Amino acid sequence: MKVVKEGLWVLIPATIIPIILIWLTLAPWWALMFIFTALMIFFFRDPARVLPSIPNAVFAPADGRIIEILHEPNELTLFVELGLINSHLQRAPIGGTVTKITRTTGKHRILNFFSPKINFGNQTNKAKIDNAQNEIEIELENSKKMRLTQIVGMFARRLKSYVKVGQKIDAGEKVGLIYFGSMVKLQIQGQFELNVQKGAKVKAAKTIIAYVK
Structure with missing residues:
Protein backbone atom coordinates (compact mmCIF):
# COMPACT_ATOMS: atom_id res chain seq x y z
CA MET A 1 0.00 0.00 0.00
CA LYS A 2 1.38 3.39 -1.00
CA VAL A 3 1.58 6.10 1.66
CA VAL A 4 2.34 9.81 1.42
CA LYS A 5 5.88 10.84 2.37
CA GLU A 6 4.58 13.06 5.19
CA GLY A 7 3.46 9.92 7.02
CA LEU A 8 6.91 8.34 7.17
CA TRP A 9 7.90 10.32 10.27
CA VAL A 10 5.13 8.46 12.12
CA LEU A 11 5.19 5.09 10.33
CA ILE A 12 8.91 4.37 10.63
CA PRO A 13 9.06 4.79 14.45
CA ALA A 14 5.69 3.07 14.83
CA THR A 15 7.14 0.03 13.05
CA ILE A 16 10.64 -0.05 14.52
CA ILE A 17 9.84 0.64 18.21
CA PRO A 18 7.57 -2.42 18.76
CA ILE A 19 10.13 -4.67 17.07
CA ILE A 20 12.90 -3.39 19.37
CA LEU A 21 10.74 -3.73 22.49
CA ILE A 22 9.73 -7.30 21.62
CA TRP A 23 13.38 -8.19 20.98
CA LEU A 24 14.59 -6.61 24.25
CA THR A 25 11.83 -7.81 26.57
CA LEU A 26 10.60 -10.96 24.81
CA ALA A 27 7.13 -9.73 25.74
CA PRO A 28 4.80 -10.44 22.81
CA TRP A 29 2.14 -8.03 24.02
CA TRP A 30 4.24 -5.18 22.59
CA ALA A 31 2.91 -6.42 19.25
CA LEU A 32 -0.33 -4.62 20.11
CA MET A 33 1.49 -1.42 19.12
CA PHE A 34 1.19 -2.61 15.53
CA ILE A 35 -2.51 -1.73 15.77
CA PHE A 36 -1.40 1.89 16.02
CA THR A 37 0.94 1.34 13.05
CA ALA A 38 -1.92 -0.06 10.97
CA LEU A 39 -4.11 2.91 11.88
CA MET A 40 -1.36 5.31 10.78
CA ILE A 41 -1.11 3.50 7.44
CA PHE A 42 -4.83 4.13 6.94
CA PHE A 43 -4.40 7.80 7.81
CA PHE A 44 -1.52 8.38 5.41
CA ARG A 45 -2.36 6.00 2.58
CA ASP A 46 -2.36 7.29 -0.97
CA PRO A 47 -4.95 5.20 -2.84
CA ALA A 48 -4.67 5.02 -6.61
CA ARG A 49 -7.58 6.73 -8.35
CA VAL A 50 -8.47 6.47 -12.04
CA LEU A 51 -10.43 9.57 -12.93
CA PRO A 52 -13.32 8.99 -15.37
CA SER A 53 -13.48 11.44 -18.28
CA ILE A 54 -16.85 13.13 -17.83
CA PRO A 55 -17.42 16.69 -19.14
CA ASN A 56 -18.31 19.36 -16.54
Missing part, protein backbone atom coordinates in the same frame (compact mmCIF):
# COMPACT_ATOMS: atom_id res chain seq x y z
CA ALA A 57 -18.13 16.89 -13.66
CA VAL A 58 -17.09 18.10 -10.21
CA PHE A 59 -15.54 15.33 -8.14
CA ALA A 60 -15.40 15.00 -4.36
CA PRO A 61 -12.30 16.77 -2.98
CA ALA A 62 -11.75 14.20 -0.23
CA ASP A 63 -12.81 10.80 1.06
CA GLY A 64 -15.48 11.07 3.71
CA ARG A 65 -19.11 11.94 4.31
CA ILE A 66 -21.20 14.92 3.18
CA ILE A 67 -22.36 16.52 6.43
CA GLU A 68 -23.89 19.72 5.08
CA ILE A 69 -25.04 21.23 1.78
CA LEU A 70 -25.79 24.94 1.47
CA HIS A 71 -27.61 26.43 -1.54
CA GLU A 72 -27.05 30.13 -2.16
CA PRO A 73 -27.67 32.29 -5.26
CA ASN A 74 -25.06 31.22 -7.82
CA GLU A 75 -23.07 29.21 -5.29
CA LEU A 76 -23.12 25.74 -3.79
CA THR A 77 -21.24 24.90 -0.58
CA LEU A 78 -20.58 21.35 0.64
CA PHE A 79 -18.78 20.12 3.75
CA VAL A 80 -17.01 16.76 3.62
CA GLU A 81 -15.98 15.24 6.93
CA LEU A 82 -13.02 12.86 6.94
CA GLY A 83 -13.43 9.88 9.25
CA LEU A 84 -10.95 7.71 11.13
CA ILE A 85 -10.45 5.24 8.28
CA ASN A 86 -10.51 7.70 5.38
CA SER A 87 -7.46 8.70 3.35
CA HIS A 88 -6.51 12.22 4.42
CA LEU A 89 -5.40 13.55 1.04
CA GLN A 90 -7.33 16.26 -0.79
CA ARG A 91 -7.65 16.25 -4.58
CA ALA A 92 -8.71 18.87 -7.12
CA PRO A 93 -12.45 18.53 -7.80
CA ILE A 94 -12.01 19.92 -11.33
CA GLY A 95 -9.24 21.19 -13.59
CA GLY A 96 -8.21 24.85 -13.58
CA THR A 97 -5.63 27.36 -12.39
CA VAL A 98 -4.81 28.12 -8.76
CA THR A 99 -5.42 31.86 -8.37
CA LYS A 100 -5.18 32.34 -4.61
CA ILE A 101 -4.15 30.47 -1.46
CA THR A 102 -5.27 31.91 1.87
CA ARG A 103 -4.06 30.39 5.12
CA THR A 104 -5.90 31.42 8.29
CA THR A 105 -4.82 30.67 11.84
CA GLY A 106 -7.55 29.81 14.30
CA LYS A 107 -8.86 27.47 16.96
CA HIS A 108 -8.94 23.69 17.12
CA ARG A 109 -12.51 22.97 18.08
CA ILE A 110 -13.79 19.40 18.02
CA LEU A 111 -15.53 18.08 14.91
CA ASN A 112 -17.93 15.17 14.56
CA PHE A 113 -14.95 12.98 13.71
CA PHE A 114 -15.88 9.57 15.10
CA SER A 115 -19.37 8.61 14.03
CA PRO A 116 -22.38 10.13 12.26
CA LYS A 117 -24.43 9.02 15.31
CA ILE A 118 -22.44 11.36 17.56
CA ASN A 119 -23.68 14.93 17.34
CA PHE A 120 -21.49 17.74 18.69
CA GLY A 121 -24.05 20.31 17.55
CA ASN A 122 -23.02 23.94 17.88
CA GLN A 123 -19.41 23.00 18.59
CA THR A 124 -19.06 21.55 15.07
CA ASN A 125 -20.74 24.60 13.54
CA LYS A 126 -18.28 26.91 15.30
CA ALA A 127 -15.38 24.74 14.15
CA LYS A 128 -16.29 25.29 10.49
CA ILE A 129 -15.76 29.02 10.96
CA ASP A 130 -13.25 29.41 13.79
CA ASN A 131 -10.78 26.59 13.18
CA ALA A 132 -7.46 27.06 11.38
CA GLN A 133 -7.87 26.53 7.66
CA ASN A 134 -6.32 26.84 4.21
CA GLU A 135 -8.38 28.00 1.22
CA ILE A 136 -7.31 27.13 -2.33
CA GLU A 137 -9.08 29.12 -5.04
CA ILE A 138 -9.27 27.55 -8.50
CA GLU A 139 -10.32 29.40 -11.65
CA LEU A 140 -12.07 27.25 -14.24
CA GLU A 141 -11.90 27.59 -18.02
CA ASN A 142 -15.17 29.54 -18.00
CA SER A 143 -13.61 32.03 -15.51
CA LYS A 144 -15.85 30.82 -12.69
CA LYS A 145 -14.22 30.24 -9.31
CA MET A 146 -14.18 27.20 -7.07
CA ARG A 147 -12.75 27.21 -3.53
CA LEU A 148 -11.48 24.19 -1.65
CA THR A 149 -10.85 24.80 2.06
CA GLN A 150 -8.92 22.46 4.35
CA ILE A 151 -10.17 22.76 7.96
CA VAL A 152 -8.33 21.29 10.95
CA GLY A 153 -9.95 19.95 14.11
CA MET A 154 -9.08 19.17 17.71
CA PHE A 155 -6.75 16.30 16.79
CA ALA A 156 -5.85 17.33 13.25
CA ARG A 157 -3.73 20.41 13.90
CA ARG A 158 -1.56 20.47 10.79
CA LEU A 159 -2.28 20.77 7.12
CA LYS A 160 -0.23 21.04 3.97
CA SER A 161 -0.85 22.47 0.51
CA TYR A 162 0.82 20.83 -2.48
CA VAL A 163 0.00 23.60 -4.95
CA LYS A 164 1.02 27.22 -5.51
CA VAL A 165 -0.56 30.30 -7.07
CA GLY A 166 -0.44 30.26 -10.87
CA GLN A 167 -0.19 26.49 -11.07
CA LYS A 168 -2.44 24.67 -13.53
CA ILE A 169 -3.98 21.55 -12.03
CA ASP A 170 -6.00 18.66 -13.40
CA ALA A 171 -9.11 17.15 -11.86
CA GLY A 172 -8.09 14.50 -9.36
CA GLU A 173 -4.61 15.93 -8.81
CA LYS A 174 -3.40 15.91 -5.20
CA VAL A 175 -3.61 19.42 -3.76
CA GLY A 176 -3.10 18.92 -0.03
CA LEU A 177 -3.12 16.86 3.13
CA ILE A 178 -4.70 17.33 6.55
CA TYR A 179 -2.73 15.43 9.17
CA PHE A 180 -5.18 13.07 10.89
CA GLY A 181 -8.24 14.22 9.02
CA SER A 182 -10.98 16.72 9.84
CA MET A 183 -13.05 18.55 7.22
CA VAL A 184 -13.00 19.95 3.68
CA LYS A 185 -15.30 22.71 2.44
CA LEU A 186 -16.00 23.07 -1.28
CA GLN A 187 -17.66 26.15 -2.77
CA ILE A 188 -18.83 26.02 -6.40
CA GLN A 189 -19.59 29.32 -8.13
CA GLY A 190 -22.15 29.68 -10.92
CA GLN A 191 -24.89 27.34 -12.14
CA PHE A 192 -24.68 23.69 -11.19
CA GLU A 193 -26.57 20.42 -10.94
CA LEU A 194 -26.18 18.69 -7.57
CA ASN A 195 -25.48 14.96 -7.71
CA VAL A 196 -25.24 13.99 -4.00
CA GLN A 197 -27.29 14.25 -0.84
CA LYS A 198 -26.44 15.07 2.76
CA GLY A 199 -25.06 11.98 4.49
CA ALA A 200 -23.62 10.46 1.31
CA LYS A 201 -20.23 8.78 1.50
CA VAL A 202 -17.86 10.09 -1.15
CA LYS A 203 -14.40 9.35 -2.51
CA ALA A 204 -11.97 11.93 -3.87
CA ALA A 205 -11.54 11.89 -7.66
CA LYS A 206 -14.17 9.18 -7.89
CA THR A 207 -17.56 10.41 -6.67
CA ILE A 208 -19.24 13.06 -8.84
CA ILE A 209 -20.83 15.58 -6.48
CA ALA A 210 -22.11 18.06 -9.08
CA TYR A 211 -22.06 19.15 -12.71
CA VAL A 212 -21.24 22.74 -13.64
CA LYS A 213 -23.34 24.37 -16.34
